[in-house]
Amino acid sequence: MAQGSKVPSHGRHRILxxxxxAGLVVAVLAALSAITYPLLPTTxxxxxxxxxxxxxxxxxxxLDVFIIGDSSAQCTVAPQVMQSVSGIxxxxxxxxxxxxxxxxxxxxxxxxxxxxxxxxYDVNNIFRDTSATTAVETIAQQVVxxxxxxxxxxxxxxxxxxxxxxxxxxxxxxxxxxxxxxxTGGDYMSKTTSGAFLSFWARxxxxxxxxxxxxxxxxxxxxxSPNAKEWNDARHDVIADYAQENGLTYLDFNTAECDAGIDxxxxxxxxxxxxxVAGATKVSTWLATWLAQNKSVGTVxxx
Amino acid sequence: MTLSSWKxxxxxxxxxxxxxxxxxxxxxxxxxxxxxxxxxWLCSGELIAYLLAATFVTWACALGIGQVRxxxxxxxxxxxxxxxxxxxxxxxxxxxRALLALGAVADMGTLVVLKYGGLILExxxxxRNLLGLPALFAVSTxxxxxxxxxxxxxxxxxxxxTDVYRGKYEACRSLGTVALFLAFFPQMxxxxxxxxxxxxxxxRSGEVARGSRRAYGAQLACWGLFKKLVVADRLNPLxxxxxxxxxxxxxxxxxxxxxxxxxQLYADFxxxxxxxxxxxxxxxxxxxxxxxxxxxxxxVNEFWRRWHMTLGSWLRDYVFYPVSLSSPTRKLxxxxxxxxxxxxxxxxxxxxxxxxxxxxxxxxHGAAVKYLxxxxxxxxxxxxxxxxxxxxxxxxxKIGLRRDGAVARRLAVARTFVLVCIGMVMFRxxxxxxxxxxxxxxxxxxxxxxxxxxxxxxxxTDKFDMLIVCIATALIFAVDxxxxxxxxxxxxVFGHGVAFEWTVGLCLLSATIVFxxxxxxxxVVPSIYAGF
Numbered sequence: 001m002a003q004g005s006k007v008p009s010h011g012r013h014r015i016l017x018x019x020x021x022a023g024l025v026v027a028v029l030a031a032l033s034a035i036t037y038p039l040l041p042t043t044x045x046x047x048x049x050x051x052x053x054x055x056x057x058x059x060x061x062x063l064d065v066f067i068i069g070d071s072s073a074q075c076t077v078a079p080q081v082m083q084s085v086s087g088i089x090x091x092x093x094x095x096x097x098x099x100x101x102x103x104x105x106x107x108x109x110x111x112x113x114x115x116x117x118x119x120x121y122d123v124n125n126i127f128r129d130t131s132a133t134t135a136v137e138t139i140a141q142q143v144v145x146x147x148x149x150x151x152x153x154x155x156x157x158x159x160x161x162x163x164x165x166x167x168x169x170x171x172x173x174x175x176x177x178x179x180x181x182x183x184t185g186g187d188y189m190s191k192t193t194s195g196a197f198l199s200f201w202a203r204x205x206x207x208x209x210x211x212x213x214x215x216x217x218x219x220x221x222x223x224x225s226p227n228a229k230e231w232n233d234a235r236h237d238v239i240a241d242y243a244q245e246n247g248l249t250y251l252d253f254n255t256a257e258c259d260a261g262i263d264x265x266x267x268x269x270x271x272x273x274x275x276x277v278a279g280a281t282k283v284s285t286w287l288a289t290w291l292a293q294n295k296s297v298g299t300v301x302x303x
Numbered sequence: 304m305t306l307s308s309w310k311x312x313x314x315x316x317x318x319x320x321x322x323x324x325x326x327x328x329x330x331x332x333x334x335x336x337x338x339x340x341x342x343x344w345l346c347s348g349e350l351i352a353y354l355l356a357a358t359f360v361t362w363a364c365a366l367g368i369g370q371v372r373x374x375x376x377x378x379x380x381x382x383x384x385x386x387x388x389x390x391x392x393x394x395x396x397x398x399x400r401a402l403l404a405l406g407a408v409a410d411m412g413t414l415v416v417l418k419y420g421g422l423i424l425e426x427x428x429x430x431r432n433l434l435g436l437p438a439l440f441a442v443s444t445x446x447x448x449x450x451x452x453x454x455x456x457x458x459x460x461x462x463x464x465t466d467v468y469r470g471k472y473e474a475c476r477s478l479g480t481v482a483l484f485l486a487f488f489p490q491m492x493x494x495x496x497x498x499x500x501x502x503x504x505x506x507r508s509g510e511v512a513r514g515s516r517r518a519y520g521a522q523l524a525c526w527g528l529f530k531k532l533v534v535a536d537r538l539n540p541l542x543x544x545x546x547x548x549x550x551x552x553x554x555x556x557x558x559x560x561x562x563x564x565x566x567q568l569y570a571d572f573x574x575x576x577x578x579x580x581x582x583x584x585x586x587x588x589x590x591x592x593x594x595x596x597x598x599x600x601x602x603v604n605e606f607w608r609r610w611h612m613t614l615g616s617w618l619r620d621y622v623f624y625p626v627s628l629s630s631p632t633r634k635l636x637x638x639x640x641x642x643x644x645x646x647x648x649x650x651x652x653x654x655x656x657x658x659x660x661x662x663x664x665x666x667x668h669g670a671a672v673k674y675l676x677x678x679x680x681x682x683x684x685x686x687x688x689x690x691x692x693x694x695x696x697x698x699x700x701k702i703g704l705r706r707d708g709a710v711a712r713r714l715a716v717a718r719t720f721v722l723v724c725i726g727m728v729m730f731r732x733x734x735x736x737x738x739x740x741x742x743x744x745x746x747x748x749x750x751x752x753x754x755x756x757x758x759x760x761x762x763x764t765d766k767f768d769m770l771i772v773c774i775a776t777a778l779i780f781a782v783d784x785x786x787x788x789x790x791x792x793x794x795x796v797f798g799h800g801v802a803f804e805w806t807v808g809l810c811l812l813s814a815t816i817v818f819x820x821x822x823x824x825x826x827v828v829p830s831i832y833a834g835f
Contacts, residue, residue: 014514021805028809032817133310140309141822150817151824154767 032146036153049095051173055110058091063114064297065090066218068107069122069225070098071175075274076225076253077120079172081284086298088288090116092173100126100205101138107209111216117297118219120287121209123239124230130201176277183264183272188228189236189254196234198242210246219295223287224252226262226279228272251290253283260286304345305830306492306578307531312524315342320585324511331509332483335586342488343451350450353417354486357410361460362481364406365467369474371398403468407461414457417449422670452491454667454835458617459485463499465621472500480507487588489579493572493832495593496613502588510587515797518804520584522796525811526782527577532819533775535571536828538563539820540763546731546741553744555751556759560741561724564731566776569597571831572611596783601715603684603722607664614667618660626656650689658682668835673735680726771818 055063065088067077074094082088091114093106107119141148198206213220222243224231231254243250251258260282264272267279275283291297304310319338326334343351375395382388415423463484467474475481483506484499512520545552545560552560576593583590593612600606607615626632636652643651665678688695699706706712725742732738753759760766785795796807821827 017801024805024809025812028813029816032813036817137309146816148822150819150822153817154765157767157770 029144029146032150033144035156036146036149038149038152049098051169052093052095052098052106053109054169054173055091055093056113058114060113061115062089063091063116064088065118065120065291066107066110066114066116067092067094067120067122067173068098068103069094069223070125070128071096071274072124072225072227072230073120073122073223074173074175075177075269075276076122076280076283077287078174078176078277078280078284080174081281082288082291082298085285085288086292086300088291088298090172094122094173094175097128098125099129099134099138100202101130101134104205104208104212105138105142108212111212111218115216116218118221118291118295119209119213120221120223122225123206123222124224124227126198126202126206126239127196127235130199130205132201135201135204174280176280177269177274178277179269180266180276180278181269181271182266183228183268185228185272188272189231189233191232196232196238198238203242206242206246210248220248221295222248222250224250224254226253226260226267226275226283228264228268230273251287253286258286304342305833306489306575306582307528307830308827312528312578315345316582316585323586328509331511331586332507333479335506336479336483336486339483339486339488339491343486343491346451346491347448350448353413353450353453354456357413357456357460358482358485359478360409361406361464361485362475362478364402364409365464365474365481366476367402368399368464368467371395371402372470375399399468403464406464410457410460410464414453417453419666419670451833455490455494455496456485458496458614459499462496462617462621466499475499475503483507487583489582490590493575493579493830494611494613495576495579495591496617497591501591505588508587512585512587516587517585518808519793519797520581522581522804522808522811523584523792524578524581525808525815526792527574527579527581528819529775529811529815530570530574530577530779531830532815532821534772534779535567535574535831536820536825537768537772537818538567538570538764539826539828541759541768542567542731544762545759546733546737549732549737549741549744552753552759553747554753556753557728557741557745559754559759560731561728565724565727566772568727568730568831569594570776570779571828575830575832596787598720598723599716599783599787600719600723601712602688602719603681604688606719606723607681614664618663622663623656623660626659627652632656650686653689654686657685661685668730671734673729673732673738676735676738677726677729680729684722768820775814775818 055066065082067073067079067090071094074092074096077090077092077094079088079090079092082090093110103121103125107121110116210220222239224236224239231252236252236255240250240252242248253260253262262275262279262282267275267282269276288298289300292300304315306312319335322338323331323334340351343354372395375391375398379388379391379395382391463481466472480503481499484497484502487497487502487506490497542560542564545556545563549557549560573594580590580592591613595609595612597606597610600609632652632655635655639648639651661678661682662675663678664681665675668674668677696706699711704711728741729735729738732741757766760769782792782795786792796804
């Protein structure tokens with residue numbers, strides 16, 4: 001095309017039509033997202049692990065501490081224990097197989113409802129499924145919610161969409177189990193494992209968590225729940241290095257520095273992968289005390 | 304990355320299309336070849352080496368055949384006597400045949416070793432056991448990884464070599480063109496199986512789809528995705544349950560299993576083919592259709608002319624005709640004419656070619672006895688049809704029903720559908736013994752109560768899933784009916800104004816996004832035919 005010449009009218013027409021169609025697609029996706037978006041976070045409304053959104057149902061800005069991670073964290077940090085030890089108000093939004101992408105997304109959304117002083121992120125899931133595919137799918141579902149909630153057409157058709165009521169559980173996201181299945185494998189930290197490195201997307205999610213906490217004046221603390229099946233020195237070192245590089249506090253309950261007194265003969269419900277209530281009480285007590293003493297969150301009672 | 308994945312539809316395809324438009328026209332074919340290799344690398348990794356080797360061998364052998372023919376013609380024209388010319392031509396033919404055999408053995412041999420090697424070794428080991436011979440080596444039953452599309456590009460390579468040998472067209476001097484013909488990415492996953500003379504010019508033309516052709520390609524791909532995600536993938540959990548735990552189901556539930564799997568396979572296969580054809584249209588390339596309303600067939604022969612059409616035509620041109628015209632078949636025909644009469648005289652020569660075709664149809668699908676049985680099932684039906692044809696004619700005459708009348712034709716369609724569904728049960732069953740057990744239990748269940756009590760709607764497919772499957776199936780049937788009456792997809796959608804086009808497109812897109820079986824609670828279902 002010669003310099004200074006205009007786009008031919010049929011070319012302009014095609015470009016305008018293209019934009020018009022793209023606009024219609026956006027409008028349709030927005031409408032579908034609005035129709036299918038769950039008004040209440042419940043399983044009936046199509047949410048997997050709806051309890052992770054329980055913070056929406058609590059009084060606004062009532063949380064001191066927010067906990068997020070996978071099933072390790074879900075079975076380790078008990079908000080009720082933290083409340084009784086240090087008067088800390090908290091919610092545990094962890095869930096089984098929760099990906100780092102979802103942890104970052106949920107934490108971001110949480111700040112629309114709450115303003116905790118501390119966000120505790122159990123980094124066990126940072127080594128799981130941090131592929132570009134998961135990242136793109138999670139972001140796409142955030143931007144276009146119908147991609148996540150499209151199956152709600154069944155509930156709309158059946159007339160079972162929940163719009164009222166309180167789906168908040170008394171356990172505040174914690175998952176208590178009393179079973180005892182001892183771990184008898186001895187030292188697990190020195191076992192080697194492949195994949196003990198932070199991938200590109202793992203670092204993206206960690207930076208995301210740091211940024212969103214900083215924007216809201218919250219302190220991000222990284223933890224590793226006691227886990228004889230999935231944790232070891234190699235992973236500890238990777239996280240410890242990252243924490244040091246980024247000025248973050250890292251509490252690894254698998255090390256002597258953060259010894260909560262876990263007894264693997266009685267404090268695990270499945271041979272070392274998850275803690276039971278006894279183990280969770282020990283860790284939660286330690287954590288609540290530490291928060292009160294080091295982060296001025298809550299107050300340790302005299303008793 | 305599959306054709307029905309977001310990575311292909313929203314990333315790879317649009318990026319390839321946009322860059323294709325920017326590349327100078329004369330270089331577009333090379334760009335397409337490069338992107339095809341990128342696609343194959345992403346799908347199969349280093350297994351792409353098999354395709355590269357097959358490409359080079361096929362191109363070189365075809366070129367060799369062409370050169371031998373050309374030199375042979377020159378030598379023959381220089382011959383002084385008829386006997387000398389005859390000897391010269393025979394020598395040329397022999398050399399050409401050797402090159403054809405070399406290429407065919409290399410291409411087919413790779414497929415046989417990779418796909419059927421395990422089965423062959425198991426068979427030899429079983430024979431060794433039977434004969435009481437000692438084992439010379441351990442037989443591994445580990446599955447060998449197959450490069451994507453090997454069953455499809457091998458047939459394309461063989462057709463190209465054979466066509467050059469037959470003199471249908473000249474061998475192509477350009478390695479790139481042959482490479483693109485074998486590797487063109489939309490057709491790698493499930494075909495359609497292309498022919499060199501139909502595709503080569505299109506692949507080199509560098510045309511780009513604009514305006515209505517681009518819209519048609521996009522809508523065709525969207526229609527294919529609708530069929531795959533809304534129907535095929537939504538049925539997958541229930542079909543899996545009915546076949547994996549078939550011992551728990553009898554009677555009407557076996558019928559349901561056959562019906563649902565037939566629907567799942569059609570929606571899956573035709574859906575992915577539509578995505579492939581729609582994608583190819585964006586690059587100005589029209590791939591051959593692979594389906595022509597197969598469930599409107601009046602007999603199984605017609606069904607196989609309407610289902611997986613490119614495989615059927617390939618087997619006709621490169622198995623049926625060569626076997627029919629081969630020396631042993633001609634000898635058999637001559638013998639039959641001398642010693643037999645009536646129907647038998649016509650049937651015996653046809654039997655060899657039909658047996659070859661149907662055996663090939665079966666075993667092409669996979670290295671398992673049930674696939675061979677699947678092919679022989681249709682061979683049996685065809686042969687029985689031929690044998691009893693005079694009786695059928697007499698029967699229709701006796702009851703006063705015209706065979707080409709509406710009633711008889713509708714009955715024929717229904718009969719063919721039942722036969723096809725039985726074949727599909729064999730195709731999907733874990734093995735032949737499971738198929739036999741399922742057919743046996745067909746008559747042991749009583750009534751339709753298992754269907755009406757709703758217990759079957761608790762295995763990953765609920766009543767809402769079935770409702771949407773029924774509506775989508777009715778839509779697919781309506782479109783097929785329109786095609787059967789001569790109204791094409793293009794005519795249905797285009798030519799009624801932009802508003803109508805956009806409305807159809809947006810409705811299709813919305814339906815796929817809302818009703819598709821993807822995301823949380825669903826597992827990704829691989830394309831069924833990609834496994835072959």
